[in-house]
Amino acid sequence: MTIQSFIPPHRILMGPGPSDISPQVLQALSRPTVGHLDPLFIGMMDELKQLLQYAFQTENEFTIAVSAPGSAGMEACFVNLIEPGEKVIVCRNGVFGERMRENVVRAGGVAVMVDDEWGKPVSVEKVEQALKENSDAKILAFVHAETSTGACSDAEALGKLAKQYGVLSIVDAVTSLGGVPLKVDEWQLDAVYSGSQKCLSCVPGLSPVTFSPAAIEKIQARKTPVQSWFLDQSLVLGYWSGEGKRSYHHTAPVNSLYALHESLLILKNEGLENAWKRHSEMHEKLKAGLEKLGFEFVVDEESRLPQLNAIYVPEGIDEAKVRSHLLETYNLEIGAGLGALAGKAWRIGLMGYAARPENVALCLRALEESLAQ
Amino acid sequence: MTIQSFIPPHRILMGPGPSDISPQVLQALSRPTVGHLDPLFIGMMDELKQLLQYAFQTENEFTIAVSAPGSAGMEACFVNLIEPGEKVIVCRNGVFGERMRENVVRAGGVAVMVDDEWGKPVSVEKVEQALKENSDAKILAFVHAETSTGACSDAEALGKLAKQYGVLSIVDAVTSLGGVPLKVDEWQLDAVYSGSQKCLSCVPGLSPVTFSPAAIEKIQARKTPVQSWFLDQSLVLGYWSGEGKRSYHHTAPVNSLYALHESLLILKNEGLENAWKRHSEMHEKLKAGLEKLGFEFVVDEESRLPQLNAIYVPEGIDEAKVRSHLLETYNLEIGAGLGALAGKAWRIGLMGYAARPENVALCLRALEESLAQ
Incomplete structure (x- = not known):
């Protein structure tokens, strides 16, 4: 074998994530690595917590980045909050709702499913019905922004419903954080996880999470230990606490955290409302162009995520060939369909730094050319 | 809050990890992020597998990097290989043997402990005794290079003992990989995990692992699902398989994997034997200097790791003050004692790119000056 240094091309990332990353990030x-217990690094982690609190719109003390991708952040929420035998109402309207069910079962919980069609938002009515019928349920779990379909569910209504029926909420905000309004405290959400590589436009590999005081209380009252040592948040808490005395848990991914700090700083400087507005404006621009080309969206207009545009592949088109063409000719990545939409849809991401007019223009022009071939 | 970009100083990392990182890595x-399903990235992952096989000295097909720190790699080994109720013999001669026990218990296993004093290697005789007394044991777990003490255990003898008694071995090679001989196939080790931030001198956050065919067989014959979805290696296998068709599992930490590829390429170009020799030579140089200064090692000479030098803090010295002084004056990080050695020892790392004459000279000079104050 003769292996050389890997020199990737400069792709334009308009798939479901990772998204384009600012050169600044x-x-x-690539700044010099410092020790993970270095006082300067500990100071940076404290700032990171504040920046994450801003992004999540929360004052939750326990707001950190799990040292692993979003699927580990998801698992962190489930294994910490569920004790064996507990009932969890899980909303499923795409790939990630099903993954939530997997997590519940593996954590020893009992999943009660509330199903909605792929591409539709979670039905608030059905969830209320399920809460009524399962008064012994402890948790309501749902996906705010379904990355597999581009549907946005009403996290505010669902969060408040959870409170009304006395259950905790676990919310997948992987694709929503930074792209559409997400107000953890105002909406009374309890355990929320996200990913670094979507609308935050940071490198993949980190999962921002936040736990409400009620969620922390449930964790602290556990009768059984959390099944995962690595994801046991009662241990992680000692590591992220800003009290000066830091207990060693694992070695933090130092450089990735530098990048997250920088990407959150960019978000803070832009302002959340402005970021949401930019995503929405770029979506309108893209939508107008796509409709002109005759594309149809998978999701109805009122529940469409601006940052993830799932459109049906026109009949007679080899979808994989088009994606390869875009990649090879324009260095442009768009996403394939996932799960039930595999082979039938494309997913065009406008996430974070990718939500720019030049990306929209390139994508429309390149798609038009590809289809004309 | 007014938060600025975080500009870390250039530290010289001679603690227990993260270690110094080459500018090349x-x-x-920081090369441009590509999609995690990009054909070019998949090609890079295939190369990465080959480079990891070289580093581990194995032909195991299942040789990958877990997308999380070493403690997640540890957990991946335990939760995939243990089924509830199974007996695991765990050797404990430092912090990480105890962490192994935690993992066994949380995975529903029964841990049979073989204890040795901190700073001593695992006793092969005691392990054989335990294997004889526990003929129903399924797994032997031990730490090759104890990061908390700097003791190196005889992984070759222990690996062969495991085979002789018909149990699988789980081996912590976090600090050994790349620094001292580790020959997975020749020593017949079954599940071995490491970390990116030690002798590979890559950024922290990844955990190289390798599973023997026998280990894979046990995973595939499981009667119960792996309790962790994120760490379920039967799912991860589909993601890392080089068959062209890759099933989505999670979003790989793209940029960190670029860095690991580069650091393994550096190791390959240097040659494993040369790397081991370099670590050993730098250790001799450091040892000679430390002994001149009157320091005593925690570990006996015959089982001392060249890459992790634990020495007792001289009486009457405020150890934290010395470490702060080294950091503030020389940008030099050395490690504190951990667990039973907290406050009593320092740990001086000579790992990977840090194992250079200039680092040794600086460390000796800076320590001498600090003690004279």
């Missing part, structure tokens, strides 16, 4: 990523 | 880290 890549620069931060 | 940091450069690779």
Whole structure:
């Protein structure tokens, strides 16, 4: 074998994530590594907590980045909050609702499913019905922004419903954080996880999470230990606490955290409302162009995520060939369909730094050319 | 709050990890992010597998990097290989043997402990005794290089003992990989995990692992599902398989994997034997200097790891003050004692790119000056 250094091309990332990353963030990523217990690094982690609190719109003390991808953040929420035998109402309207069910079962919980069609938002009425019928349920779990379909569910209504029926909520905000309004405290959400590589436009590999005081209380009152040592948040808490005395848990992914700090700083400087507005405006621009080309969206207009545009592949088109063409000719990545939509849809991401007019224009022009071939 | 970009100083990392990182690796880290399903990235992952096989000295097909720190790699080994109720013999001669026990218990296993004093290697005789007394044991778990003490255990003898008694071995090679001989196939080890931030001198956050065919067979014959979805290696296998068709599991930490590829390439180009020799030579140099200064090692000479030098803090010295002084004056990080050695020892790392004459000279000079104050 003769292996050389890997020199990737400069792709334009308009799939479901990772999204385009600002050069400023890549620069931060490559700054010299310091020790994970270095006082300066501990100071940076404290700032990171504040920046995450801003992004999540929360004052939750326990707001950190799990040192692993979003699927580990998901698992962290489930294994910490569920004790064996507990009932969890899980909303499923795409791939990630099903993954939630998997997590519940593996954590020893009992999943009660509330199903909605792929591409539709979670039905608030059905969830209320399920809560009524399962008064022994402890948790309501749902996906705010379904990455597999591009549907946005009403996290505010669902969060408040959970409170009304006395259950905790676990919310997948992987694709929503930074792209559409998400107000953890105002909506009374209890355990929310996200990913670094979507609308935050950071490198993949980190999962921001936040736990409400009620969620922390449930964790602290557990009768059984959390099944995962790595994801046991009662241990992680000692590591992220800003009290000066830090207990060693694992070695933090130092450089990735530099990048997250920088990407959150960019978000803070832009302002959340402005970021949401930018995603929405770019979506309108893209939508107008796609409709002109005759594309149809998978999701109805009122529940469409601006940052993830799932459109049906026109009949007679080899969808994989088009994606390869875009990649090879324009260095442009768009996403394939996932699960039930595999082979039938494309997913065009406008996430974070990718939500720019030049990306929208390139994508429309390249798609038009590809289809004309 | 007014938060600025985080600009870390250039530290010289001679603690227990993260270790110094070559500028070449940091450069690779910051190359443009590509999609995790991009054909070029999949090609890079295939190369990465080959490079990891070289580093581990194995032909195991299942040789990958877990997308999380070493403690997640540890957990991946335990939760995949243990089924509830199974007996595991765990060797404990430092912090990480105890962490192994935690993992066994949380995975529903029964841990039979073989204890040795901190700073001593695992006793092969005691392990054989335990294997004889526990003929129903399924797994032997031990730490090759104890990061908390700097003791190296005889992984070859222990691995062969496991085979002789018909049990699988789980081996912690976090600090050994790349620093001292580790020959997975020759020593017949079954599940071995490491970390990116030790002798590979890559950024922290990844855990190289390798599973023997016998280990894979046990995983495939499981009667119960793996309790962790994120760490379920039967799912991860589909993601890392080089068959062209890759099933989505999670979003790989793209940029960190660039860095790991580069650091393994550096190791390959140097040659494993040369790397081991370099670690050993730098250790001799450091040892000679430390002994001149009157320091005593925690570990006896015959089982001392060259890459992790635990020495007792001289009486009457405020150890934390010395470490702060080294950091503030020389940007030099050395490690504190951990667990039973907290406050009593320092740990001086000579790992990977940090194992250079200039680091040794600086460390000796800086320590001498600090003690004279």
